[in-house]
Amino acid sequence: MAAERLAVNKTYKLYLNGGFPRSESGRSYEITGPDGFLANAVRASRKDVRDAVTAARAASSKWAGLTAYNRGQILYRVAEMMEARSAELVDEVSRAEGIEEAGRQVDEAIDSWVWYAGWTDKIAQVMGSLNPVAGPYFNLTAPEPIGVAGIIAPGESSLAGVVARLAPALCAGNAVVVLASESHPLPAIALSECFATADVPPGVANVLTGHRDELAPVLAAHLDVDALDVTGVGEDKLGEIEEAAAGNVKRVIRAGPGRSPYEVTAFMEMKTVWHPKGA
Amino acid sequence: MPRWDYAPAPEATDIVTVKDTYGLFIGGEEVEPLSGDYFKTINPATEEVLAAIPEAGLEDIEAAVAAARKAAGTWAAIAPADRAKYLFRIARAMQERQRELAVLETMNGGKPIKESRDIDVPLAGAHFFYYAGWADKLEFAFPGRNAEPLGVCAQVIPWNFPLLMLAWKIAPALATGNTVVLKPAETTPLTALLFAQICHQAGLPAGVVNIVTGAGETGAALVNHPGVDKVAFTGSTEVGKQIQRSLAGSGKHLSLELGGKAANIVFADAPLDQAVEGIVNGIFFNQGHVCCAGSRLLLQESIATRVVSKLKRRLSTLRLGDPLDKNTDIGAINSRAQLDKIKELVGVGVDEGAELYQAPCELPEHGFWFPPTVFTGVSQSHRIAQEEIFGPVLSVLTFRTEDEAVEKANNTPYGLSAGVWTDKGSRILWMADRLKAGVVWANTFNRFDPASPFGGFKESGFGREGGRHGLEPYVRLT
Numbered sequence: 001m002a003a004e005r006l007a008v009n010k011t012y013k014l015y016l017n018g019g020f021p022r023s024e025s026g027r028s029y030e031i032t033g034p035d036g037f038l039a040n041a042v043r044a045s046r047k048d049v050r051d052a053v054t055a056a057r058a059a060s061s062k063w064a065g066l067t068a069y070n071r072g073q074i075l076y077r078v079a080e081m082m083e084a085r086s087a088e089l090v091d092e093v094s095r096a097e098g099i100e101e102a103g104r105q106v107d108e109a110i111d112s113w114v115w116y117a118g119w120t121d122k123i124a125q126v127m128g129s130l131n132p133v134a135g136p137y138f139n140l141t142a143p144e145p146i147g148v149a150g151i152i153a154p155g156e157s158s159l160a161g162v163v164a165r166l167a168p169a170l171c172a173g174n175a176v177v178v179l180a181s182e183s184h185p186l187p188a189i190a191l192s193e194c195f196a197t198a199d200v201p202p203g204v205a206n207v208l209t210g211h212r213d214e215l216a217p218v219l220a221a222h223l224d225v226d227a228l229d230v231t232g233v234g235e236d237k238l239g240e241i242e243e244a245a246a247g248n249v250k251r252v253i254r255a256g257p258g259r260s261p262y263e264v265t266a267f268m269e270m271k272t273v274w275h276p277k278g279a
Numbered sequence: 280m281p282r283w284d285y286a287p288a289p290e291a292t293d294i295v296t297v298k299d300t301y302g303l304f305i306g307g308e309e310v311e312p313l314s315g316d317y318f319k320t321i322n323p324a325t326e327e328v329l330a331a332i333p334e335a336g337l338e339d340i341e342a343a344v345a346a347a348r349k350a351a352g353t354w355a356a357i358a359p360a361d362r363a364k365y366l367f368r369i370a371r372a373m374q375e376r377q378r379e380l381a382v383l384e385t386m387n388g389g390k391p392i393k394e395s396r397d398i399d400v401p402l403a404g405a406h407f408f409y410y411a412g413w414a415d416k417l418e419f420a421f422p423g424r425n426a427e428p429l430g431v432c433a434q435v436i437p438w439n440f441p442l443l444m445l446a447w448k449i450a451p452a453l454a455t456g457n458t459v460v461l462k463p464a465e466t467t468p469l470t471a472l473l474f475a476q477i478c479h480q481a482g483l484p485a486g487v488v489n490i491v492t493g494a495g496e497t498g499a500a501l502v503n504h505p506g507v508d509k510v511a512f513t514g515s516t517e518v519g520k521q522i523q524r525s526l527a528g529s530g531k532h533l534s535l536e537l538g539g540k541a542a543n544i545v546f547a548d549a550p551l552d553q554a555v556e557g558i559v560n561g562i563f564f565n566q567g568h569v570c571c572a573g574s575r576l577l578l579q580e581s582i583a584t585r586v587v588s589k590l591k592r593r594l595s596t597l598r599l600g601d602p603l604d605k606n607t608d609i610g611a612i613n614s615r616a617q618l619d620k621i622k623e624l625v626g627v628g629v630d631e632g633a634e635l636y637q638a639p640c641e642l643p644e645h646g647f648w649f650p651p652t653v654f655t656g657v658s659q660s661h662r663i664a665q666e667e668i669f670g671p672v673l674s675v676l677t678f679r680t681e682d683e684a685v686e687k688a689n690n691t692p693y694g695l696s697a698g699v700w701t702d703k704g705s706r707i708l709w710m711a712d713r714l715k716a717g718v719v720w721a722n723t724f725n726r727f728d729p730a731s732p733f734g735g736f737k738e739s740g741f742g743r744e745g746g747r748h749g750l751e752p753y754v755r756l757t
Contacts, residue, residue, distance in 0.1 A: 129747055134728055144712075239527045243528070274726050
C-alpha cells in the first residue's frame with residue numbers, strides 16, 4: 001500500500017510592485033479557518049504600506065495613460081486567469097470562510113470582473129457630457145482616473161468583497177493599494193497571482209495583508225493617496241480613518257448598491273475643457 | 280499712448296432699499312435672531328455701514344434645521360414637475376429683479392457693477408433656470424438607478440460671488456428634492472437676504488430654503504448640527520479640511536469647492552494680444568477674488584519679455600475705483616482682513632526677491648483697495664507661487680518645453696483650473712489631458728455656465744457644481 005502523498009504547502013506573501021515579497025519587517029500572523037490552521041500570512045508593516053503607495057504612484061500615470069481598450073483587455077485577461085484558477089479560488093474561499101457555496105462567490109467575482117473590464121472604454125461615453133453652454137464655446141466633461149486609490153477591503157466575502165471594490169477602481173484607471181480582509185486574507189493573495197499573470201503592470205495593484213488597526217490609519221493619512229475606499233472600515237473606526245483622510249482632502253468612497261458605472265466614477269475625477277469656436 | 284479720461288458713470292442706487300436691520304429667514308418668515316446679536320455689514324468701497332445683520336447662534340441654527348427638516352418630507356414628495364415650476368419662478372423673479380440684485384451685490388461686496396450686472400446676476404438666474412428643468416427628469420440623469428434626496432443640506436458660501444454661489448448651492452439641492460439651510464459669508468449677506476424675499480414671492484413652501492447669517496462660528500454650528508444630512512462648502516482649503524475632519528464618521532454627505540493656484544500657460548505660438556486679455560481676465564476679474572483665478576502665469580521663455588511688456592501696458596489702462604461706476608474694471612477689495620492678507624503676501628514676494636510691478640493708479644481715500652500687481656522673476660519655491668493670494672496679484676514664471684509647463688502647472692496641492700494658450704490644436708488636447716485640474720480653459724479663461732460642471736482635483740475639493748454632474752452631490756442612488 002503506497003503512502004499518501006504529502007502536500008506542498010503554499011507560502012502566502014504580499015503582492016507589491018509586481019512581486020511577491022515578505023514584509024520588510026519579517027513578521028507574519030496565523031490564519032485559521034473553520035478547520036483550524038491555514039497558513040502564516042504576512043503581517044505587513046507601516047513601511048510596507050508606504051512602499052506600496054510609492055509603487056502605485058510610480059505606476060499610476062502609465063496605467064492611466066494606456067488606451068481604455070488596452071486597459072479593458074488587461075482586465076479581461078485577469079478574469080481569464082481567475083476562471084483558469086477557479087478551482088483554487090473556490091478552495092481558498094471555502095477553507096477561509098467554511099462555506100459550502102464558495103463556488104457561487106467565485107462565479108460572482110469572475111463575472112463581476114468581466115463586467116467591469118467591459119466598462120473601461122464606455123465609461124467616458126456614458127458618464128461624460130458635451131455641455132451646451134450659452135456662448136460660442138466647445139465644452140465637454142470627461143472622467144479621468146483620480147490617481148492612487150487606497151482600498152480597505154470588506155472583512156466578509158473574502159473574494160467577491162475585494163473584487164467589488166478593486167475592479168471598479170482599476171477599471172477607472174487608478175493604481176491601488178488594497179488592505180485585504182484581516183481574518184480571511186488568503187483569497188485576495190490568490191487573486192493577486194492572477195494579476196501577476198495577466199500583464200497588469202507592476203505597481204498598479206498592490207495587495208497587503210496584516211493588522212487593520214496598524215495599517216489602515218497609515219494608508220488613510222498618506223499624502224500620496226488621492227482616494228480612500230472605506231467600505232471595509234467598521235463603524236467604530238470610521239471617525240478616525242475619515243479624519244486622517246482629510247489631511248489632503250481625499251475622496252472618501254463607500255460601496256453603493258451592486259455593480260454599476262457609478263462605482264467606477266466614484267474613483268474618477270470629472271474634467272471640463274472649454275475652447276472658443278470661431279472661424 | 281494717448282490718455283483717455285472717462286466721465287463718471289455711476290449706476291443709480293435708488294432701485295435698492297436697504298433696511299436698517301435684517302432678520303433671519305427661517306420657516307418662510309423673517310425672524311429676529313434668538314441670539315439677540317447683530318453685526319454691521321458695510322460697503323467695502325466706502326466703509327459706510329449698510330445694515331445690521333443677525334449673528335445666528337445655536338438656537339437659531341436649531342430652529343433653521345428644524346424648519347428645513349419639517350419641510351423636507353413634503354418637498355421631496357410633491358410632484359417633480361411642481362418642484363420644477365417653483366424653481367422656474369425663482370429664476371424668473373431673479374431676472375425681473377436683476378438690476379436691484381446687481382446694484383446690491385456691488386454695494387455690499389465691492390465688485391464692479393459691470394461684473395455683477397453682466398456676469399454674477401445673469402448666471403445666477405440662469406443656474407436656477409437650468410436646474411429647474413432637471414427636477415422632473417432625474418430618471419434620465421441617473422440611468423439604472425433611482426435618485427433620492429439626501430434630506431437637509433447645510434450650505435456655506437464665500438464672499439467673492441455671493442449670489443452666484445447661492446445659486447450654485449440652492450438650485451441643484453432643491454431640484455433633487457432637498458431642503459436647505461444656507462449661510463452667506465459674513466461680509467456679503469445682503470443679496471442672500473434679498474433672495475429670501477424672492478423665495479417668498481415665488482410662493483416657495485415654508486422651510487424649503489432657510490437663510491442664517493453670521494461668521495465662522497455660525498457656519499461651524501450649522502455644518503456640525505446632527506440634523507443635517509449633507510454639507511456643501513465653498514471657501515478656503517484650510518476651512519474645507521476642518522469641515523472634512525469634523526464630519527468624519529458622521530455619515531453626512533460632503534462636497535467641497537476650495538482654493539486654487541491655477542497656472543495660465545502661454546505658448547510662443549499663441550495669439551498674444553488675445554492671451555494678454557485672457558491673462559488680465561484670469562487674474563484681475565473680481566479683483567482676483569476668484570478660487571479658479573489664473574494666478575500663476577507660465578510664459579514660454581522666448582516670448583516672456585514681450586508678453587510681460589504688453590501686460591504692463593494693458594494694466595496701465597485698467598480703471599480702478601468706484602465699483603458702481605459702469606466703466607470701472609477693478610473694484611474694492613472685499614474686506615480689510617482680505618486686504619491685509621494680500622498686503623502681507625505681496626510683502627513676502629518682495630522679501631523673497633521677486634520683482635514687483637504695480638499699475639500706476641490712484642487709490643480712493645476710503646475703502647479697501649489694492650492696485651493690479653505683477654511679480655516677475657518668480658520661482659516655484661516662492662510663497663507667491665504656492666499660496667493662494669486671492670487678490671489682484673499675478674506671479675510670472677517661465678518654461679521651455681511642454682513637459683516643463685505641465686510639471687510646473689501641476690506642482691501644487693491645488694487642482695481647480697488651468698489655462699492653455701496656443702494655436703496648435705493637438706497641443707491643447709495633449710496639455711488638457713495632463714493638467715491636473717477640474718476645469719481647463721483653452722484659449723480663454725474664467726468662463727462659467729450652468730451647463731458646465733465646475734470643481735476641483737486634489738486639495739481644491741471634490742464634487743461638481745453645474746451641469747448634469749452637479750446633481751450627483753445632492754442625491755442618494757438606490
